[in-house]
Amino acid sequence: MAARVARVMIDSPVPALDHLFDYAIPPVFADDIRVGCRVRVPLRSGGRLADGYVVELADSTTFDGELSELDDLISSVPILAPEVWRVARTVADRAAGSASDIVRLAVPKRHVRVEKAWLEAEPSMGAVEPAPLEGYPASADLLSGGTRTAMSAIPQLSTTEDGATIGRWAQSAVELATQVLARGRKIIIAVPDYRDLGQVLSALAPRVPPALVSRLDAKQPAAQRYRAFLECLNAGPRVIVGNRSAVYAPASDLDAILLWDDGDDLHAEPLAPYVHTRDAALVRQQDSGCALILMSHARSVESERLVEIGWLRSVSPERHVQPRVVLTNPAVDGDAARIPSTAWKTARSALDAGPVLVQVARPGYAPVVACQRCRTGARCAACGGPLGIRKPGRPPECTLCGAIAAEWRCDECGDTHLRLVSRGSARTTEELGRAFPGTSVITSDGDHPVERVPAKPALVVATRGAEPIAEGGYRAVLLLDGDRMLAREALTIASDCLRWWSNAAALAATGAPVVLVGVAGRLGTAFATWTSHAFAAEELADRRELGFPPAVRTVSVSGDLAAVESAVASLDTTSYRDVLGPSELPDGGVRSIVRFDYSAGPEVARALRAAIIANATRRRRSPAAKGGYRPPPTLRIRFDETELVT
DNA sequence: AGCACGCCGACT
DNA sequence: GTCGGCGTGCTC
Numbered sequence: 001m002a003a004r005v006a007r008v009m010i011d012s013p014v015p016a017l018d019h020l021f022d023y024a025i026p027p028v029f030a031d032d033i034r035v036g037c038r039v040r041v042p043l044r045s046g047g048r049l050a051d052g053y054v055v056e057l058a059d060s061t062t063f064d065g066e067l068s069e070l071d072d073l074i075s076s077v078p079i080l081a082p083e084v085w086r087v088a089r090t091v092a093d094r095a096a097g098s099a100s101d102i103v104r105l106a107v108p109k110r111h112v113r114v115e116k117a118w119l120e121a122e123p124s125m126g127a128v129e130p131a132p133l134e135g136y137p138a139s140a141d142l143l144s145g146g147t148r149t150a151m152s153a154i155p156q157l158s159t160t161e162d163g164a165t166i167g168r169w170a171q172s173a174v175e176l177a178t179q180v181l182a183r184g185r186k187i188i189i190a191v192p193d194y195r196d197l198g199q200v201l202s203a204l205a206p207r208v209p210p211a212l213v214s215r216l217d218a219k220q221p222a223a224q225r226y227r228a229f230l231e232c233l234n235a236g237p238r239v240i241v242g243n244r245s246a247v248y249a250p251a252s253d254l255d256a257i258l259l260w261d262d263g264d265d266l267h268a269e270p271l272a273p274y275v276h277t278r279d280a281a282l283v284r285q286q287d288s289g290c291a292l293i294l295m296s297h298a299r300s301v302e303s304e305r306l307v308e309i310g311w312l313r314s315v316s317p318e319r320h321v322q323p324r325v326v327l328t329n330p331a332v333d334g335d336a337a338r339i340p341s342t343a344w345k346t347a348r349s350a351l352d353a354g355p356v357l358v359q360v361a362r363p364g365y366a367p368v369v370a371c372q373r374c375r376t377g378a379r380c381a382a383c384g385g386p387l388g389i390r391k392p393g394r395p396p397e398c399t400l401c402g403a404i405a406a407e408w409r410c411d412e413c414g415d416t417h418l419r420l421v422s423r424g425s426a427r428t429t430e431e432l433g434r435a436f437p438g439t440s441v442i443t444s445d446g447d448h449p450v451e452r453v454p455a456k457p458a459l460v461v462a463t464r465g466a467e468p469i470a471e472g473g474y475r476a477v478l479l480l481d482g483d484r485m486l487a488r489e490a491l492t493i494a495s496d497c498l499r500w501w502s503n504a505a506a507l508a509a510t511g512a513p514v515v516l517v518g519v520a521g522r523l524g525t526a527f528a529t530w531t532s533h534a535f536a537a538e539e540l541a542d543r544r545e546l547g548f549p550p551a552v553r554t555v556s557v558s559g560d561l562a563a564v565e566s567a568v569a570s571l572d573t574t575s576y577r578d579v580l581g582p583s584e585l586p587d588g589g590v591r592s593i594v595r596f597d598y599s600a601g602p603e604v605a606r607a608l609r610a611a612i613i614a615n616a617t618r619r620r621r622s623p624a625a626k627g628g629y630r631p632p633p634t635l636r637i638r639f640d641e642t643e644l645v646t
Numbered sequence: 647a648g649c650a651c652g653c654c655g656a657c658t
Numbered sequence: 659g660t661c662g663g664c665g666t667g668c669t670c
Contacts, residue, residue: 008670014647021670044669047649063670616647617667 002030003057006070008041009085011051011100013272015613017043018098021052022061029073033057036078036085038110040071053080053103077115079107081233081250087284088248094283094601096555096609096637097273105271106248108216111226118227123234124211130182131175131207135168140315143179143256143291150303150312151295152533154321155506157473161206165452165471167506169295170199173258176293178207181237185255189241190277192266194219195451195469200241200260208239216242216249244269244277247284256291257281263300263499265642274638278302297532298502301495301543302550304536314533322530323477323505323514329524343478343515344435350476350512351439351457357474358432358461359504361481363445364390364424367399371410372417378408383586389418391426428480429461444468464500473509483518491548492642494523495539501527549640552577553598555608558591559615559635567611567635568592575600575607608637 007020023041025033033039037054049071061067080103088102133142135154142149153169160166173189180187191197197217204213214228232240232250240249244267247257259267259281267277278294285292294303294312306312328342350356361367367388369378378387378396385400387408395406396418409416423431426443433441436459444450444462453460455472462468464485485497497519505514505527516527526535544551557567564582571594581592596604615635 005670010669012647014669016667017647017669023670041670043647044649047669048647050669061670065670067670 003033003059005058005061005067006033006039006054007056007058008039008052008070009055009080009100009103010041010043011053011103013098013101015098015609015616017050018092018100020055022058022063022067024067024069025057026069029070032076033070033073034076034078035082036080037076038074038079040074042068042071053085053107055080055085075110075115077119077230078233079110081252083252083254083284083288084248084250086287087280090283090287091275091280092273093609094279094605095273095275095639096605096612097275101272102248102275105245105269106250108225108229109222111223114223114227115230118230123231123236124209125236126209126212128178128181128208128212128237131178133172133175133179135172135317135319135321136315137318142176142293142315145255145291146285146289148285148292148306148312149294150299150307150314150533151293152299152314152316153295153297153506154317155297155323155502155530156321156510157469157507158203160202162202164202165469165473166199166202167469169260169297169506170196170203173200173260173295174203174207176256176258177204177239180255181208181212181239183255184237185253186232186238186240186251187256187258188246188249188251188254189239189258189260190246190267190281191241191243191260192264193243193465195449196260197241197243198451199469204239204241212238214238214240214249216240216246218243218245247277247280254284254288254290256293257285258293258295261296261499261503262294262303263296263298263495268642272636274641276640276642279640296499297506298495298499299533299536300499301492301536301539304533304540305550307533308537308540316533320530323508324511325505325528325530326513326515327520327524327528328515328517329520339431339478339480340517343480343517346476346513346515347436347459347478350474351436351459353457354455354472354475354509355453355458355460355470357467357470357477357504357507358428358459359464359467359477359479359481359500360424360428360461361464361484362424363447363463364388364426367424369396369418369420371413371415372419373415374410374413375419376410376412378405378418379411380405381408387418388424389420392430429459432459432461442468462504464504467504467507469507470509473512474507475509475512477504477508477512477514479504479514479516481518482516486519486523490643491543495536498523498527498532498535502530502532547577547595552595553601553604553640555594555596555604556591556638556641557594557608557635558585558638559589561590563611563615563635564590564592567608567615567637568594570611570614571604571607575603605639611635612637 010017088099092099156168158168158171262278380398382403383401385398387396388399440458442460444466450468453468576596582590
């Protein structure tokens with residue numbers, strides 16, 4: 001007998017709607033409706049319609065009221081797979097958020113023509129030859145069910161059968177993928193950025209038929225994205241590759257999740273409820289029992305913690321391979337120039353053979369400017385943010401709000417002349433161009449990234465994270481601004497730097513020198529000896545001592561003072577360690593940070609979820625006091641934020 | 647979010 | 659007496 005009741009998740013960000021609603025199924029839809037279908041349902045006695053997904057079908061309801069009928073069955077395609085729903089619900093609960101906010105990341109917009117074509121097409125099959133995982137001990141069985149691994153990538157480059165240069169890590173990822181495909185199953189490969197995605201796709205191209213690859217990323221046109229998504233619903237082998245939301249791709253027969261570079265900020269979802277790809281992957285691994293592989297050049301402190309508690313197993317390459325790292329410390333060597341002589345010499349001789357990578361801390365021309373007379377840092381008249389110069393000859397601009405400060409005058413002494421304090425990529429490019437006349441200089445930064453450079457002599461100046469891949473590898477890598485990068489105030493700065501340098505060093509040709517300028521101590525040593533796991537372990541020990549994440553968990557509670565105070569007050573005082581703040585935020589609200597132990601996670605999330613719901617209903621103030629300005633009224637809950645300032 | 651239900655001031 | 663203000667709470 002056909003089901004009579006559909007239990008529906010409403011697609012709405014309203015916290016109070018974040019549970020299942022029962023609807024009667026009209027006979028017209030009875031034959032076509034399935035778990036996972038998109039439906040339209042009436043809300044509040046036919047007053048308005050909302051979109052939703054069928055999450056369960058049942059014969060009866062526990063709701064003691066009269067059920068409304070479904071208004072419409074949008075499509076009989078079960079687009080919200082049961083495993084995706086379970087993961088969304090769990091992940092949302094852990095983050096005190098709505099499941100629908102996760103589902104919105106997971107399920108792309110419908111595209112009717114694409115859906116029709118998919119329904120009519122024969123699912124494409126294809127045989128894939130399994131490739132062994134090269135360079136790792138044969139005993140490293142990474143893919144058997146339930147295995148969770150922190151895997152150190154081999155810091156080398158690799159050439160595909162098509163002749164493209166890619167990171168060796170992408171080759172390893174694809175070797176694992178072919179093994180999954182050969183078993184007729186699915187693997188999700190989630191990478192932080194588009195250049196990483198490009199490398200995985202290049203590595204896949206010669207080994208896996210395109211029909212078995214689904215590319216899920218936000219940059220794709222809606223139609224292609226929807227098609228790739230639908231193909232994930234097909235039975236049979238498939239590689240799903242994409243950026244952070246690819247962890248939520250449907251795959252009922254998921255064999256493995258591979259996450260590249262879990263320490264990269266781009267894995268931190270900026271949309272509520274702010275769930276990190278790593279956390280979603282851990283939840284999904286638990287739910288499906290698939291294998292999980294966190295692969296990176298530099299081990300994150302978070303995955304090191306998981307290794308220490310025995311949740312992840314650590315796997316390293318068969319033999320220790322590392323870039324040829326040279327440390328130079330200008331302050332100690334009495335060579336205080338921006339580019340010390342060791343670096344000059346290295347660059348000069350390497351340039352005969354091919355491209356040289358120069359990594360700098362910041363984009364622009366002079367990222368920081370100051371008063372020429374009294375040396376006070378120049379600040380934006382509008383917002384107080386620091387001023388910088390993007391291009392030579394341009395007026396200074398605020399690096400926070402972007403306001404142009406054409407008529408700058410020093411607050412302290414009234415002088416109107418600026419002094420360039422620091423060097424950005426544009427100025428480094430200019431200097432190098434002068435120093436190496438006749439050599440071409442290429443700049444790559446976040447605004448104008450360059451994906452690849454040819455195997456020809458050139459200086460490639462790149463900000464961290466925007467380094468192009470050089471065909472055949474760089475003949476030398478200069479990491480110029482080590483000290484400047486380290487100067488940024490952030491809890492995670494040391495491990496971030498190690499990651500940035502490691503990822504750049506892995507772009508060097510085999511045996512090419514990698515010069516790190518201005519960094520010594522245990523961080524310099526960890527880089528030079530390529531022992532990021534040991535560094536992460538020390539870092540974790542330090543953070544345990546100080547009670548900082550990831551040794552403890554944190555949740556940042558922000559919004560207007562009353563909302564934050566009542567949310568924090570609603571926590572059971574035995575469930576957390578302490579509360580920092582509330583402190584004022586630039587936007588007029590306040591923020592408190594609560595530190596708690598992992599074991600208290602469910603309780604803290606539950607209490608804060610209740611606070612969010614209470615706040616959302618109680619909040620309706622009288623029609624805003626005149627003045628237009630209002631502090632952010634909503635209560636924002638953010639677990640395990642990475643950008644916590646110490 | 648919308649929309650209804652509900653309990654106090656100006657109106658026919 | 660009633661019409662309607664928007665504060666409060668719910669949405670199968």
